[in-house]
Amino acid sequence: MARTFAAIDKNVSATLGRLHDYLWAGKKTDVVRLRKDITTLGVQMETFLGRASAIAKPVGRLAAEFREGAENGPALYGVISNFWCLAAAAEHLRTKRYALAAARALEAVDGPLIGFASEFGHHDWVETMRAGRITRVQYLRQIADALESKGAKGGGHLKRIAMEVAELRDAVADQAVPVPVTAARAAVHSAAVFLSLYPAVLRDLGGYADLPHKEYPRLAEFIAARA
Numbered sequence: 602m603a604r605t606f607a608a609i610d611k612n613v614s615a616t617l618g619r620l621h622d623y624l625w626a627g628k629k630t631d632v633v634r635l636r637k638d639i640t641t642l643g644v645q646m647e648t649f650l651g652r653a654s655a656i657a658k659p660v661g662r663l664a665a666e667f668r669e670g671a672e673n674g675p676a677l678y679g680v681i682s683n684f685w686c687l688a689a690a691a692e693h694l695r696t697k698r699y700a701l702a703a704a705r706a707l708e709a710v711d712g713p714l715i716g717f718a719s720e721f722g723h724h725d726w727v728e729t730m731r732a733g734r735i736t737r738v739q740y741l742r743q744i745a746d747a748l749e750s751k752g753a754k755g756g757g758h759l760k761r762i763a764m765e766v767a768e769l770r771d772a773v774a775d776q777a778v779p780v781p782v783t784a785a786r787a788a789v790h791s792a793a794v795f796l797s798l799y800p801a802v803l804r805d806l807g808g809y810a811d812l813p814h815k816e817y818p819r820l821a822e823f824i825a826a827r828a
Contacts, residue, residue, distance in 0.1 A: 688824050
């Protein structure tokens with residue numbers, strides 16, 4: 602029986618929570634069970650999005666390669682988190698929950714940005730921004746400057762798109778736009794553009810891998826078409 606969006610959303614959150622804690626919090630887990638659960642999750646995502654999304658294959662292949670100490674854990678986490686957030690944004694837009702749609706679009710953008718900050722040894726930038734000690738503009742400038750210093754030519758473009766999504770999220774949440782559906786849809790589509798450009802920046806940093814990053818532009822376009 603097909604699972605509802607809410608049920609899959611809950612499962613994504615729980616499964617990614619386990620993967621996150623294993624990868625970055627040093628928490629022990631049953632890796633074999635986690636691998637099976639992630640594979641099942643990929644199938645559930647594809648069932649919800651439709652077979653044409655073909656998301657189960659890259660998720661399943663990454664999960665099959667995932668072992669204790671494997672280096673593909675962050676990529677596995679990212680492809681699920683980034684595209685489920687985008688899918689959730691499109692779904693909330695469909696059901697006219699515009700503030701949630703814009704918020705989930707921002708989550709789709711925030712994941713890669715957090716990954717950049719952590720890669721540069723500056724997860725403290727994330728915490729400082731969340732604590733309100735620096736603005737989002739300052740936070741994004743830090744990341745863009747670091748990307749540029751590493752030779753990533755598209756960092757400034759990602760910064761501008763991320764700021765646009767954040768401003769749209771705030772405008773919808775604050776009821777500061779006359780037509781919230783338009784602003785929420787713009788947030789979803791901008792997040793999709795961000796994810797389609799993200800692999801090129803990873804390539805400049807030497808962090809690109811065909812699996813899963815070759816799938817990013819296709820998946821971003823496919824999910825955005827639902828919004």
